[in-house]
Amino acid sequence: MNTVIYLVASGFIAMVQTLPLRLVARLGRGFGTLAFHLTGRYRRVTLENLTLVFGREKSAAEISEIAREHFRRLGENYLSAIKTAAMDAKQILPHVEFTGLENLPHRTAPAIGGNAVVAIGHFGNFELFARLHEVFPGYRTATTYRALKQPGLNRVLQSLREKSQCLFFERRTGGRALREAMSRPGIILGLLSDQSTAGMRGPFLGHDCNTGLAPAILALRYEAELSTAICYRVGLAKWRLDFGKKIPTHENGHPRASEAIMREVNLELETAVRRDPANWFWVHRRWKN
Numbered sequence: 672m673n674t675v676i677y678l679v680a681s682g683f684i685a686m687v688q689t690l691p692l693r694l695v696a697r698l699g700r701g702f703g704t705l706a707f708h709l710t711g712r713y714r715r716v717t718l719e720n721l722t723l724v725f726g727r728e729k730s731a732a733e734i735s736e737i738a739r740e741h742f743r744r745l746g747e748n749y750l751s752a753i754k755t756a757a758m759d760a761k762q763i764l765p766h767v768e769f770t771g772l773e774n775l776p777h778r779t780a781p782a783i784g785g786n787a788v789v790a791i792g793h794f795g796n797f798e799l800f801a802r803l804h805e806v807f808p809g810y811r812t813a814t815t816y817r818a819l820k821q822p823g824l825n826r827v828l829q830s831l832r833e834k835s836q837c838l839f840f841e842r843r844t845g846g847r848a849l850r851e852a853m854s855r856p857g858i859i860l861g862l863l864s865d866q867s868t869a870g871m872r873g874p875f876l877g878h879d880c881n882t883g884l885a886p887a888i889l890a891l892r893y894e895a896e897l898s899t900a901i902c903y904r905v906g907l908a909k910w911r912l913d914f915g916k917k918i919p920t921h922e923n924g925h926p927r928a929s930e931a932i933m934r935e936v937n938l939e940l941e942t943a944v945r946r947d948p949a950n951w952f953w954v955h956r957r958w959k960n
Contacts, residue, residue, distance in 0.1 A: 677823035684831060687750060688757040692766060695754045696747045696908035703746025707739055717741060717953040724876045725948070740949040744795070744904060751908060752798040756831045760805040767799055768905070769806050771914035775859065776896050777809075785856035786895040790886040790936045792865035793952030794943060795902035795910050800861045801837035803912070807859075813838035813852055814861045815845070853893040861900065862886045864933075865940055865952070867959050871930045875937050876944060880958045887932035890920050899936060901943040904950055915939050 687695055707714055721734045729737075755763055776787050791800055803812050816832075818841050819825040832839060838858075840849040852858055868883040875882065890897040899915040918935050920927055944951045 674823065676821060677827060680824055680827040684753050684827065687753045690754065692751065692754050692758070692908045695750050699746035699748070699750030700743040701746065702750065703743040704739070706746060707742035713954045714738065714742075716956060720953045720957065721948070723878060723958060724944075737948050738953070741951075741953050744949055745952075745954070747904075747908075748796045751796050753831065755796065755799065755802075756834050760802070763802060764805070766909050767802065768909075768911040769803065769914070770911060771900075771916075772807055774898050774914045774916050775807065775810075786853060786858045786893055787860070788886050788890040788893070788895045788897050789859060789861045789914070790864040790897070790899045790940075791861045792863060792899075792901065792940050792943070793955070794950050795904045797863075797902045798832070798835075799902055799910060799912055800900060801832065801835035803859060804836065810857050810859050811836070811838060812859050812861060813840065813849075814863075815840045815842045815849070817842050853889070853895070860889065860895070862889070864936060865957070866955055867957050871933060873930070873934060873937065875957065876941050878958050882933050882937060884929040884933055886936060887920070887927075887929035890932070891926050891929070896920075897932065897936075899939040899943075901940075903943075903947060 690698075717738045718734065721729075721737055722731075725734055725737075755766070775789075776785055789800070791797055801812050801814070804810055812835075814837060816839055819828065829839065838852055840846075840852070849860075853860065862885055864883060864886050866883075867881045870882050870884040872879055873882055874880075886897060889895070897918045897920050899918070901913050901915070903911045903913060905911050918932060918939075920932060
């Protein structure tokens, strides 16, 4: 069965990668529309989350339309990520704009360690973070992931991601390799920071939830600069990856509390959600009791 899943998934990916990117994006939006109608549980979670956050400022009809567009975006982003993974820099750069690069530590600047930790979230085609090195020479991107329980699918996913030349570290088993990588200059580590995970309890979009402390802890541990990055959709099969201003990790010469640092990260992510609500990952139960 594992072999069958691997072959089916590999065949599907190969088929998608033969198509033009704009066509892939349109197909993805169509699949997203289908998913909105067919996946009742995820539709309900999305509507519940949107109502929790926007129920006092948007009508039920507006919330429903955001949810529909959100599912279209999910389909567009997932299929597009499969396609863009196989595209070289010359092919992909007309579809992607990188802004705020001046907020990252340049190798010629007197930055401590020369590394950076970037708190990213499930915004747009966030897999494009791995392509940063193509427009920001002197650095290599890295990130963490959690291996899927199905070995065949995990193998397919990793083979797809590794084409970007980004370094990937499995969260449960790759700690040593991550430490070795961060001991060298020239690493920009992107960490997904917008899901419910153990760490601290605090407000996000007006309601308390769990927030992981990893971006703050790793930035302090490796003396790396910390910022956020948001992938905005600016058109069909077009995205902008915007790097935010540096978030201070020290105050008066002393390390700040990780909780205080992550509250600032959450505020940056909140701003991005409110700027384009359909662009964020609402199918996740972010606000658990």
